[in-house]
Amino acid sequence: MNKPEIEKPDYGEVVPRPGLRISWAWLFPVLAALAAGWLFWSNWKSQGPEIEVEFATAPGIEPGKTNLVYRGVVAGTVKNVLLDNKLQKVVVSVRLKAFASELAREGTLFWIDQPVIGLGRTSGIESLIQGNSLKARMGSGPPAHHFTGSDVVPLSQLEDPGLILTLRSADVPFLDRGSPIYYRGVIIGAVRGKTLDPNRKPVLSIMIEKQFANLVHVNSRFWSLPAAAVKLGAGTLRIDLGGLKALLLGAVTMDCFGEPREAAKENDEFGLYANEFAARATGEALHITFDEGFGLHPGITELRYRGVPVGLVESVTANISAGKIDVTVRLASGYENLRGEGSAFTLVRPRVTLEGISGIETLIAGIYIDCTAGDASRPTDRFVGRNASEAVARDQGLTVMLHAKEIPTIDKGAPVVLRGIVVGTVKEKSFGANNEPSLTLCIREEFARTLASNARFWRVPATSVEAGPGVLNIEVSGIQTLWNGGVAFDVFGAPGEPAKQGARFELYANERIARAGSPPIHIEFPNGQGLLAGQTQLRYLGIPVGLVEDVKPVEGKVLVTARLDSGYDMLRRRGAAFSVVRSKISLQGVSGLETLVSGVYIECTPGTQGPLADRFSGVSAEASEEEAAEQTGFQVVVQSASSSIGVNAPIFYRGVQVGKIIRKALAKDGASVGLVALIDRPYAPLLGENTKFWDVSGVRASLGFLAIKIATGPLKSLALGGIEFATPPKMGPRVKPGHVFALNASPRPEWLRWAPAIPVAEEH
């Protein structure tokens, strides 16, 4: 076969064109590069600036792991934790995320969120699990990169506090960081912390949240709300629990009493008051001086007006030099009219007396200061307080003064009685003018008009026992007066003008003296036995008409000053007679027996219609009787050679005593004895010139033939002797006074038979 040369088939030349034909595969590296590049770029772009934060300690902060959390969002990561070159601080470098780069501003607060498990709050629980984190609160300053971290967790974590204020107080016992601040029950802030200022006074820093900052005014008041308050009062038991948070931490409450003024500024200072009432007491200060200050507590003791709190004791200081206690009281606003002159302040304490129990509420609630309003038109702020255990200061009435030489038994608080009705009280007992004890009385307003200017006051004794014949009068004037006596007054006679405020009266020892209101009379007595000042009565016809006021010896006599009750002027006229009646027991009789019990008294006899006098001379009763009898009786003289008959020997007529011997004297020549016989005036007609007198003294026995006759006179004559007389039926002419008869030793028998009918005058 003739085959042509096998031609090599021409496949053509494959000319590789490297670089010309690009496979789609190369898209992948480009895409990968783009993706990685975008990733790195976005990663780089999401990174913000790096900042440094200084901390004192940085527990649990780990580089690369710990996040910066802002409002719960991770806003950065800790890149580095270093100590500064002095090893004093920890510098934490934080790489912020780009969106959080605004945090890099001055004023931003960084803190380490740690778990806090406390009584009042528990926070940062999540950091227990997640580890501590860095937290931030945004500030508003210019950009910055270096910060100082806070060592405590701020109270408002989201934004700046609106207001930071300072509260000052004497002590802040339980308030601490985190204690809430309430405004009408809404928490508007919290206590940031407490420290001491340079004066070592506690200072509380508080913050008010921004949204509530406008609630605080310069006149706002802060007071601490105790965790739990137990208020015990009379009839009330109140337990305040101020919420659980407040229970654990205490709380501060704020309110603005009265018109709000301008808003408070940052760092303004306020006082922190102990309680709401103290906070309300914003008014004027009063300065009261007390004698003693037991139980007065600043910030606790209240000032009350009729039981309603109107103020609070602000401070109690002892004034050693004056020996007093100075108390400053802060009035609640609206009670400024208590600042008037004359306002009275009294410490009220529990008091248990027979008269009652008062101030019992102070046993539980503590003492308080009671006050009464004075004259508001004359403002003053200095007062002298009283430690009256009873709130007598409230008695706004008539004040009068009593003075006396001595005032026993009556004490402060003793009642003032008018006819059995208590119309006032004794406010004070002290020395008045002339060092005389004096009492200040307060007559209650409603009874003030009963006190006339001529009223007379006397002490009401605790008990008085009056005993007289047939009368035993034990007077117990109420148990209250038994305890502390009392003062009574009355107007004897017509009431005069109403007494004026501050009038002065004399205080008499008892009602009788008080009744004896007339000017004193002075009586001289030869002896003053049994005469007692203030007790011995003056009587007229047995009725008490006056009282002896004073008994004192003057020049060998006794000068008795007495007062007569009004209306007995006739006893003060010239010629009035006064005689001391004492008990007298004699065979003649017993007289004045009542004086054994009731003491002697002075019997008065009215004077003639002479002018009024104030000086008399008195006698004892016997003397005056004699005198009276002498004046009224009929005197004759019986003469005897010698006689055993004595003075006072009775004179009988037919066995009836018609007179007595009043004097016995020797005749001028000494030859005989003259017995002056006083025949009672009615029996004077029995005497005639031929009347016979004979001695009936003793016992006469005549021994007769058949009988022994023993004749005796009346028994009385046995002791004193006696004289009997008889007048013959044919009576001689009447005798004149002073006629002298002879005394026979014994009667003749016919004398005894004489029985003339002679009319005798009616007795008196």
Next chain:
Amino acid sequence: MKMSDSSRLQWAQAMIVTGLILYVPANVLPVMTMSIVGTVEPLTVLGGVEELYDSGLWPMAAVVFLASIVVPFLKLASLSWILLMHGKPVLQRQRGNLRRIVHSIGSWSMVDVFLLAILAAVGQLGALAGVKAEPGGFFFAAVLVCSLLAAEFYKPRMIWQTNSEPSQ
């Protein structure tokens, strides 16, 4: 797949380049975030190794280091070298052996991605612990896939091609 040798070569080269590019983010970016009782911890591959080593598990650290860092890197490096040497009539036998080795361990290199996938799927214990795959894992997987593909595209016979030889 019918592909010309030159396009195979190009694909292999492109895959290797892609793998190398992706290798960087795969190691820099976290592969996963573990949150164990609240602690959220992003982990890069190297960070994970470090973590293991720090906690005393150094054999584990070694294994992970080898499997996740050394092996992929060696793969990429070996393939790169093989591709660079393409068409040169030297060390062809060694290249063939190297490629065989790379191919055989290639099947193991997905172990950590597989582990990550399982962890992310299983390790969901609610609030207490959780594992979340992060972009790094994706890149890591992509690196491995790239190296696999590159090894696949580059047929062993191509080692023996020289630039003078016409390709088929």
